[in-house]
Amino acid sequence: MGFKIAVAGATGNVGREMLNILSERGFPADEVVALASARSQGTEVSFGDRTLKVQNLENYDFSDTDICLMSAGGTVSQKYSPKIGAQGCVVIDNSSAWRYDADVPLIVPEVNPDAIAAFTRKNIIANPNCSTAQLVVALKPLHDRATIKRVVVSTYQSVSGAGKDGMDELFNQTRAVFVADPIESKKFTKRIAFNVIPHIDSFMEDGYTKEEWKVLAETKKMLDPKIKVTCTAVRVPVFIGHSESVNIEFEKEITADEARDILREAPGCQVIDKHENGGYITPYESAGEDATYISRIREDATVENGLNLWVVSDNLRKGAALNAIQIAELLVARGLIKAKKQAA
Ligand code: A2P
Numbered sequence: 001m002g003f004k005i006a007v008a009g010a011t012g013n014v015g016r017e018m019l020n021i022l023s024e025r026g027f028p029a030d031e032v033v034a035l036a037s038a039r040s041q042g043t044e045v046s047f048g049d050r051t052l053k054v055q056n057l058e059n060y061d062f063s064d065t066d067i068c069l070m071s072a073g074g075t076v077s078q079k080y081s082p083k084i085g086a087q088g089c090v091v092i093d094n095s096s097a098w099r100y101d102a103d104v105p106l107i108v109p110e111v112n113p114d115a116i117a118a119f120t121r122k123n124i125i126a127n128p129n130c131s132t133a134q135l136v137v138a139l140k141p142l143h144d145r146a147t148i149k150r151v152v153v154s155t156y157q158s159v160s161g162a163g164k165d166g167m168d169e170l171f172n173q174t175r176a177v178f179v180a181d182p183i184e185s186k187k188f189t190k191r192i193a194f195n196v197i198p199h200i201d202s203f204m205e206d207g208y209t210k211e212e213w214k215v216l217a218e219t220k221k222m223l224d225p226k227i228k229v230t231c232t233a234v235r236v237p238v239f240i241g242h243s244e245s246v247n248i249e250f251e252k253e254i255t256a257d258e259a260r261d262i263l264r265e266a267p268g269c270q271v272i273d274k275h276e277n278g279g280y281i282t283p284y285e286s287a288g289e290d291a292t293y294i295s296r297i298r299e300d301a302t303v304e305n306g307l308n309l310w311v312v313s314d315n316l317r318k319g320a321a322l323n324a325i326q327i328a329e330l331l332v333a334r335g336l337i338k339a340k341k342q343a344a
Helices: 013-024 074-086 113-121 130-146 159-179 210-222 256-265 317-333
Strands: 003-008 029-036 044-047 050-053 067-070 090-093 124-126 148-157 228-235 242-250 269-271 292-300 306-313
Touching: 003 013, 013 029, 013 044, 013 067, 013 159, 013 317, 029 044, 029 050, 067 074, 067 317, 074 090, 074 124, 090 317, 113 124, 113 317, 130 148, 130 210, 130 242, 130 256, 130 269, 130 292, 130 306, 130 317, 148 210, 159 228, 210 228, 256 269, 256 292, 256 306, 306 317
Parallel strands: 003 029, 003 067, 067 090, 090 124, 148 228, 269 292
Antiparallel strands: 044 050, 148 242, 242 306, 292 306
16 A cells, blocks of 8 residues: 655645656655645646646645645745644655754755654654755765865855746746846846846845855754855856855865765766866756756865865755655655555
């Protein structure tokens, strides 16, 4: 007997991708339910070659559902996840609502799979921020080999990270530029078409943005609290795929060639690093793919034991939906969850 899975936020960018990936990877589900707000009740979403009618999250009874993949924003998660968890359904949440809760594991299966066991405290597991997920997949094997002291990350984040409204805004503004219509900015604070914006999420007292803080706090929680991390997060006019320029300082010596060899063997990583025109990955090519791509691996001679990397991944997949489903697969593979119907 397979599992009963609910996808909450099924009409959104990440929710749709969750349905695609569940189907693509043949997750052992007997039943998949699509949930969203009352606004979407009765509309249809695709699940493999089938369509699912969207139900209202507010009225849904989770008592016979095993796993809820949640991607409906922090406020919705804060309201619903504890109730869903109390009904014996494990929530895998894509928002930032639970990531920093000491009783909620924050998991990237390639990085800290053993931390998942603590999920029983609240029946909630957190999925990291999209920028952190791809970053730690690339950092983990290098940290294991040469111990990272400090990381400087600059992100180039696509508009799909801001939901479907973000994608619509880039599309509409780009069209408006060509037909000389007035440019309207609602989702982003400045025009995003043919521009870049050094501001994602809200400002904090120290001048950093919440997005930048998330990269720091989540890397420490998942990889190693001793690593120093600083970040500048930037929105760029790309639809799908986040890119990162990553400067790393290690305790031990490590060459670019060694790093390339380590990353070639590392789970979830794919190295594309030829020193020639086009011998690197761009976000456009990462869209629809599962890997975290690493290019431009080179030594930084301005510090002792320094390396620079270019890290790119599909933010809707490894940065969100794929990682959430890999967490669900980890629960199943480790026998940490039993299908309720089977158990009855
Ligand atoms: P809906 O389409 O009904 O508003 P995105 O991040 O791509 O904008 O998607 C957000 C997802 O979260 C959508 O599926 C949206 O559903 C869902 N959502 C937003 N608010 C609620 C809510 N109050 N209850 C349930 N789902 C919600």
